Amino acid sequence: MISLRITVFILMAAVFVASCSDDSGVITTKISGMQSSDQVNSGAVTSSPTAKPVATVSTLTAMTVSTATQVPTAPATMVPDNSVDDLAVGPKIYEAPAESRQDRLFIPISNLFVDFTVYKGVPETIYQEVSQAILTAANTLPLPAGIFRDPGHLFVAIWHRGMTNFEAVVTHRCEYTPSPSPETCQNELMVPMNAQSQGIALLARSPARFEIVWPTLDQHDFMPTSYWIPASHEWVHLFQLAHTINKGEVDKSLADVPLTGPIWLHEGTADYLGALIGDKHGGVNFGEVMSEYIRSSHDAFVSSDLDPELILRSCESPADQVNAELRGDFWQCPSGRVAMAYLMYKIGATTINEVKAFYLDLDQYTWSESFTRNYGRSPDQFYKEFADFMEMSFELKLAFISQPDISQ
Numbered sequence: 001m002i003s004l005r006i007t008v009f010i011l012m013a014a015v016f017v018a019s020c021s022d023d024s025g026v027i028t029t030k031i032s033g034m035q036s037s038d039q040v041n042s043g044a045v046t047s048s049p050t051a052k053p054v055a056t057v058s059t060l061t062a063m064t065v066s067t068a069t070q071v072p073t074a075p076a077t078m079v080p081d082n083s084v085d086d087l088a089v090g091p092k093i094y095e096a097p098a099e100s101r102q103d104r105l106f107i108p109i110s111n112l113f114v115d116f117t118v119y120k121g122v123p124e125t126i127y128q129e130v131s132q133a134i135l136t137a138a139n140t141l142p143l144p145a146g147i148f149r150d151p152g153h154l155f156v157a158i159w160h161r162g163m164t165n166f167e168a169v170v171t172h173r174c175e176y177t178p179s180p181s182p183e184t185c186q187n188e189l190m191v192p193m194n195a196q197s198q199g200i201a202l203l204a205r206s207p208a209r210f211e212i213v214w215p216t217l218d219q220h221d222f223m224p225t226s227y228w229i230p231a232s233h234e235w236v237h238l239f240q241l242a243h244t245i246n247k248g249e250v251d252k253s254l255a256d257v258p259l260t261g262p263i264w265l266h267e268g269t270a271d272y273l274g275a276l277i278g279d280k281h282g283g284v285n286f287g288e289v290m291s292e293y294i295r296s297s298h299d300a301f302v303s304s305d306l307d308p309e310l311i312l313r314s315c316e317s318p319a320d321q322v323n324a325e326l327r328g329d330f331w332q333c334p335s336g337r338v339a340m341a342y343l344m345y346k347i348g349a350t351t352i353n354e355v356k357a358f359y360l361d362l363d364q365y366t367w368s369e370s371f372t373r374n375y376g377r378s379p380d381q382f383y384k385e386f387a388d389f390m391e392m393s394f395e396l397k398l399a400f401i402s403q404p405d406i407s408q
Contacts, residue, residue, distance in 0.1 A: 091153045091207070094175045097168040101127070105135070110143035112152040117172070121163025126216050130158060133231030134212070136281050140406060141235070141273070141352075143242050144360065152208040152245075154238065159193075161215050166193050177211070178204055197221065198230050200237045208245050210238050228282030229289070233274035240266060243359040254319035260359070261367035262316035262379075268336025269355060272344075275337075276352070276406045286403050290341055294401070297338050298394045300331035308387035311335055339386050344402035346385060347375055351404050 096102050096117045105114040114134075118127045134156065143152075155176055159169050170189045171182075179185035196215060203209040212234045220227055244259040251258045260266050271293070278284030301311070314320055315333040324330045347354060354374045361370035372378050377385070389400060 090151060094155075094172065096172050097165070100172075103131075107138060107142070109145055110138070110152070111145070111148045112143065112154060114154045114156065116156045117158065119157070119159040119164045119169055121160035122158050122216060123160075123218055126220065127158060129220075129227045130156075130214055130231055133228050133282065134235050136228075137232040137235035137274075137277050140232075140277050140280070141239055141356070143239065147242055147245065148208050149246070150207045152210070152242070155203075155209070155211045156214065157211060158214040158216065161194075161217055161221075166190060169193065173211070176203070176209070198234060200234045200241075202241045202245075205245050205250070208242065210241065212238075226278055226282055226284045228278030228284055229271070229274040231274075232277040233270040236270040236273045237266075240269070240359055243362045246363065254322065255317050257316050257367065258318070259362060259367065261371065262312070263318060263321045263333055264312045264315040264336030264339060265367075265371075266336075267333060268338070268340040271334075271337035272340040273352065273355070273406075276403065279403075280406055290338075290401050290403075291398060293334070293337050293341075294397050295394060297331060297335040297390070298397060301335075301390050304331075306332075308390040309383050311390060312339055312383050312386060335390075338397075338401075339382075341401045342386060342389050343375060343382060344404060345400050346377075346382075349402055349404045352406050 090104070090106065090113045093102070093104065093115065096119065099120040101116075101118040103116045105116070106112070107114065116127070116131055153176075155173075157169065157173060159166075167190070170186050170193065173189060174182050174185035177185050177189070179188070193215070196213065198212070198214050198221075200210060200212045203211055215221065240260045247259060249259065258266065275284060275286050275289045278289075279286035301308070306314075311332050312335070315324065315336065321333055324333060344354075358370050358374040361373060365373065368379050371382075375382070389397065392400075
């Protein structure tokens with residue numbers, strides 16, 4: 001699983017999805033010349049918060065325009081589009097350390113500013129792959145219009161585990177991370193940076209702020225796994241969290257089930273949609289990925305003496321997740337991705353519309369009420385159904401997995 005250890009009480013992880021219209025272009029502006037020679041050379045002009053857009057990607061088709069040397073997973077090409085209005089004044093730009101690269105994107109349909117910061121030492125290919133995968137996931141599942149009262153702000157921080165100065169990264173991140181003091185923030189971020197994996201955190205609700213962190217080496221840490229799955233996974237998490245941004249209640253403690261639903265559902269949905277997006281756009285084979293997920297959960301269950309009805313119940317709160325990791329018994333939470341695929345089979349899903357509706361309804365209903373409304377069964381009923389599924393043979397399990405269309 002992909003998680004961010006720093007702010008575990010808020011819910012970690014990926015990413016939003018559904019298809020962009022022509023006015024949902026992505027505007028990119030290079031921030032004043034802070035670019036290392038080992039990063040992509042950009043033709044963008046020096047910018048300010050009121051800079052005019054220098055390039056736009058209006059649709060997924062435009063995003064995938066290739067250069068003569070492009071390969072199937074090559075970075076998207078930004079295509080000039082003079083029909084885009086001048087970029088309005090956006091959130092403050094927090095300038096990164098010297099030799100870093102910063103790109104600001106604006107997604108009008110989602111009213112979201114995205115600030116990519118690529119710190120010294122990150123290979124060009126890593127940045128291009130991560131940014132392309134995130135933007136493609138955003139075109140697949142965009143946030144509903146009007147979800148933010150004020151523009152939302154997403155920070156994507158990509159650093160190299162061996163070549164980036166961690167102190168410089170922490171100092172920069174603490175400029176936009178809410179904390180009682182810079183010293184407190186730096187102490188909380190410095191230690192996890194050595195070991196943390198990709199993940200997303202909700203930094204603030206009003207105005208809405210999110211951060212995706214992406215530590216890497218010269219190759220992706222998770223190679224040979226496709227970058228499409230973890231990048232889409234993180235975008236899905238943003239999609240999930242954004243749908244609860246205007247709720248009066250907040251997640252109060254590690255013991256509470258989050259507003260977005262139990263951890264198994266929160267993480268399982270992100271893994272499931274990440275695999276679907278990767279299959280559609282990134283050369284991932286959904287069937288092969290899901291078979292590996294099922295095999296892992298099946299083998300762990302067979303080797304355990306756990307009541308099958310407790311598999312998902314044992315991973316509802318962040319505290320459940322943390323305790324499982326501490327015990328070294330962490331197979332129940334990842335079983336959520338298998339549960340999600342089985343749930344979609346049970347409801348006969350041909351698209352992911354029910355998933356979208358589940359999160360849309362969180363504005364009015366609790367997660368369990370929304371679950372019942374959109375999936376046609378209560379969580380308790382599904383726990384029993386999934387228990388029966390887990391008692392099946394591995395081969396039989398493979399026949400009960402749904403791969404709906406994500407393009408509708």
